[in-house]
Amino acid sequence: MSPQNPQLLYFLALAVIPVILHFLLRAKPKKLLFPALRLIQMQRRANRRRMRLRHLLLLLLRMAVIALIVIGLARPTVPSANYSPSMSEIVTTLFILAAAAGGYWAMLRFWRRKQLPEYDLAQRRSFLRGGVAVGTLVLLLLLVVWPFQRRISAAISQPTIQQAENLPVAAVFLFDTSLSMDFKYENKTRLERAAEIATEHLNNLPGSSRIAISDTASNEPIHFSPDRAIAQTQIQELKSSAISAAINDRIRAVVDLQVDDISRGQGAVADGEKFEDQFVRELYIFTDLAQHAWQPEGARLLQNELERLAALGVYLIDVGVEEPSNTSLTDLRLSSQAVPQGGVVTVDAAVTGSGTGSGVKTVGISIQGPGGEMIDQGSTDVQVDQIATRARFPLSGLTGPVVQGEVRLETDDSLSFDDAISFTIEVQPPKQVLVVSDNYATKANFFRTALSPEELELSGDSPYRTKVIDSAKFAAEDLSRFDVVCWLDVGQPGFADWRALQRFLEAGGGAVLFLGPNVNQASYLDETAQAILPADLLANRPFKETEQFDLRNLTHPLLRTFAEWDTSELASVNVTRHWRTKPADDATVIVPYTDANETPAIIERTVGQGRVVMITTPFDRSEWSNLVTSVNVAVVLSDQLAQYVSRHDDERYNYTAGQIPVIKLSDEFEIKQLLIRKPDRTQPGKDLPPGADEVVIDDARLLGNYRLIPRNADIQFERGFSINAVASESDLSRLGTSDLDELFGEGRYEAARDIDNLTRQVRQGRVGREIFPWVLAIMIGIFVAEHFVANYFYETETTAAEDIARGMSSNADQPAV
Numbered sequence: 001m002s003p004q005n006p007q008l009l010y011f012l013a014l015a016v017i018p019v020i021l022h023f024l025l026r027a028k029p030k031k032l033l034f035p036a037l038r039l040i041q042m043q044r045r046a047n048r049r050r051m052r053l054r055h056l057l058l059l060l061l062r063m064a065v066i067a068l069i070v071i072g073l074a075r076p077t078v079p080s081a082n083y084s085p086s087m088s089e090i091v092t093t094l095f096i097l098a099a100a101a102g103g104y105w106a107m108l109r110f111w112r113r114k115q116l117p118e119y120d121l122a123q124r125r126s127f128l129r130g131g132v133a134v135g136t137l138v139l140l141l142l143l144v145v146w147p148f149q150r151r152i153s154a155a156i157s158q159p160t161i162q163q164a165e166n167l168p169v170a171a172v173f174l175f176d177t178s179l180s181m182d183f184k185y186e187n188k189t190r191l192e193r194a195a196e197i198a199t200e201h202l203n204n205l206p207g208s209s210r211i212a213i214s215d216t217a218s219n220e221p222i223h224f225s226p227d228r229a230i231a232q233t234q235i236q237e238l239k240s241s242a243i244s245a246a247i248n249d250r251i252r253a254v255v256d257l258q259v260d261d262i263s264r265g266q267g268a269v270a271d272g273e274k275f276e277d278q279f280v281r282e283l284y285i286f287t288d289l290a291q292h293a294w295q296p297e298g299a300r301l302l303q304n305e306l307e308r309l310a311a312l313g314v315y316l317i318d319v320g321v322e323e324p325s326n327t328s329l330t331d332l333r334l335s336s337q338a339v340p341q342g343g344v345v346t347v348d349a350a351v352t353g354s355g356t357g358s359g360v361k362t363v364g365i366s367i368q369g370p371g372g373e374m375i376d377q378g379s380t381d382v383q384v385d386q387i388a389t390r391a392r393f394p395l396s397g398l399t400g401p402v403v404q405g406e407v408r409l410e411t412d413d414s415l416s417f418d419d420a421i422s423f424t425i426e427v428q429p430p431k432q433v434l435v436v437s438d439n440y441a442t443k444a445n446f447f448r449t450a451l452s453p454e455e456l457e458l459s460g461d462s463p464y465r466t467k468v469i470d471s472a473k474f475a476a477e478d479l480s481r482f483d484v485v486c487w488l489d490v491g492q493p494g495f496a497d498w499r500a501l502q503r504f505l506e507a508g509g510g511a512v513l514f515l516g517p518n519v520n521q522a523s524y525l526d527e528t529a530q531a532i533l534p535a536d537l538l539a540n541r542p543f544k545e546t547e548q549f550d551l552r553n554l555t556h557p558l559l560r561t562f563a564e565w566d567t568s569e570l571a572s573v574n575v576t577r578h579w580r581t582k583p584a585d586d587a588t589v590i591v592p593y594t595d596a597n598e599t600p601a602i603i604e605r606t607v608g609q610g611r612v613v614m615i616t617t618p619f620d621r622s623e624w625s626n627l628v629t630s631v632n633v634a635v636v637l638s639d640q641l642a643q644y645v646s647r648h649d650d651e652r653y654n655y656t657a658g659q660i661p662v663i664k665l666s667d668e669f670e671i672k673q674l675l676i677r678k679p680d681r682t683q684p685g686k687d688l689p690p691g692a693d694e695v696v697i698d699d700a701r702l703l704g705n706y707r708l709i710p711r712n713a714d715i716q717f718e719r720g721f722s723i724n725a726v727a728s729e730s731d732l733s734r735l736g737t738s739d740l741d742e743l744f745g746e747g748r749y750e751a752a753r754d755i756d757n758l759t760r761q762v763r764q765g766r767v768g769r770e771i772f773p774w775v776l777a778i779m780i781g782i783f784v785a786e787h788f789v790a791n792y793f794y795e796t797e798t799t800a801a802e803d804i805a806r807g808m809s810s811n812a813d814q815p816a817v
Helices: 006-025 038-073 087-113 118-151 153-157 190-204 228-236 247-267 296-307 440-451 454-459 495-506 521-525 527-532 557-564 631-645 737-744 755-767 772-813
Strands: 076-078 169-175 210-215 280-287 313-318 326-334 338-340 345-354 359-368 374-384 389-395 402-409 420-428 431-437 464-470 484-488 510-514 535-547 575-583 588-592 600-607 610-615 654-656 662-664 673-677 685-687 694-696 704-710 719-724 750-752
Touching (some): 087 118, 169 247, 247 296, 313 755, 326 420, 345 359, 359 389, 374 389, 374 402, 389 402, 420 704, 440 631, 454 464, 484 631, 495 510, 557 631, 575 600, 662 719
Parallel strands (some): 280 313, 313 750, 431 464, 484 510
Antiparallel strands (some): 326 345, 420 719, 588 600, 662 694
């Protein structure tokens, strides 16, 4: 304990005044002649002992009142700690008091039943009160005070810095700049509110203080500066960022800064001199306490770091809203990130609400026009609550090298960054597909009609351009002009056919092989065939019972469209006969049949840079299956097979904040410099090394759509990508007191919500917690007890004397016997 006015402690000597007055003013007994009655003498001796004890207690109470008045005026302080009693301590105290009261009244009741003489009962009651009081005090000391003292011993043992309130401060202001700090409440974002409190507190710091400003979006080294104007400018220029480090990591950087600063001070001290830190070390963390900004699993590491600098005062300024309401768009999904010209894409996003952000919300979709304007593509109403609901939008007839747009809430709310989610789709030229069959008039026509009807190709609206040839002409065909080769039940391919297909696959092409009744097993056992086929053909066999496709693996890209729309038609395809196969070691079974052996139905294998998919039942109207009897199945399956093997979706154009976009460049042109058009409409340049086939964008920190165009306008090249926030940024769940205790350690930090509360907490942290209110409360209690005891004792003493007098009078009036 450290008093703020230690000179007043000299007045504790006034506590002897009651002792002096007690001896000077105590009443002198008057000698009276009484009959030699034994009963009166015994009661007199008992009363004398009892009154001595009472006078001593009264004397101590009066001395305590004066002592507490002096101590209170000295304004003592204790180190900051959690001095509130725990629940177990409160329960133990109540139990001891209840047991003492119960024992006291039980003994009195027992003695009264024995009908003891009044003087004997009074004497026993006095000793019982003293014994119960002493026993209660001992139990409280052992079971409550001692555990309480051990719990706060660490804080009590820390020396308090004398007059630390006036010492200069080495303070670090650490700001949480995650996107949730953009939440608006009372017309201010949480970051603006944090800057407001920080600026006011900055002006209240003692002279010669040094300040460092840091935030979670920066990984730059932290430096102290004595210039407050620079610190104020840095605070006002703070902005939220989609890419932020965990607050735990930045706190560790702050501890490193403070420890290094102390080490430099120690190094400047001459040999033999004792080093004394001239600064009070403090850390101020401004945050909305959103859980996503912290790493709870790093609590032990954080506490270990704080133990390196036990003198560091940690102040947590909570600028968050206790019950925030928000509607958010997250988890963007595209059925495909790249489509052929005129293709169809499904765009959907998760819509989640909390608080008043729940209810029916209107969600719309728009795409960017040639002039940068947003063109509305429709909207839908969604019932929003804490469980995510998905809003889906089909986009068709897409043209141009790049299509960019956004899904947006029609009404804004308190948190704007998640009211919209951006997307980018690459529109590729029509895929060139070569269809190979032994019988053009039947099998090839089925597949071509399902994949790319002739009327759509003629009108230019089909995403594919198909060519059908007889299998006998395959080896002579120039395959470099095609993206996909499809073999439909090709019976007897020769060595030249297999070699041509192998070279095509190794160069990056895609192949789809349907097996049917015309397939000659021996032709598919060629050594070259074995190098590219996903499986060895064993025999074609009928199923004992009709089987279907087992669609458990709907996460596979080939089945994604079926999963998003409806799998019932594909799952209801009946297969009566198939080719039994043995998959290659490096092959993958995408879909098995529903038989007990899980016989492979669709198998894939990577060959060089290409991909080949084998289907063990034919794409025709044979008796093997009814695969083509459902128009929807035939159209969707042929389209998905062509897209999958052509690797049209291998490119990625949609990223979340923190991921680094990698965009492939054109093989046709050598681009030396790109312009990157950012969401804030700035357009910096980026130089590319000679022969570069891709560009890495490592500074995409803004949310929204980006465009890449050559600085040389003669080069026809354009790419784009989108950056969206991490979904957890929209989760405004807050840390509670127990979470903070687990992170920092109980009593290792102080929390505040406004400048007044922060000022009080900082003052307590520097000079200790003032216990004047406690001293005053105890003094009032003792003062009341002194009055009560004095009145009770004197009243009891007078009553006892009157009883004796009445007893003597009654004895004198009795006639002599």
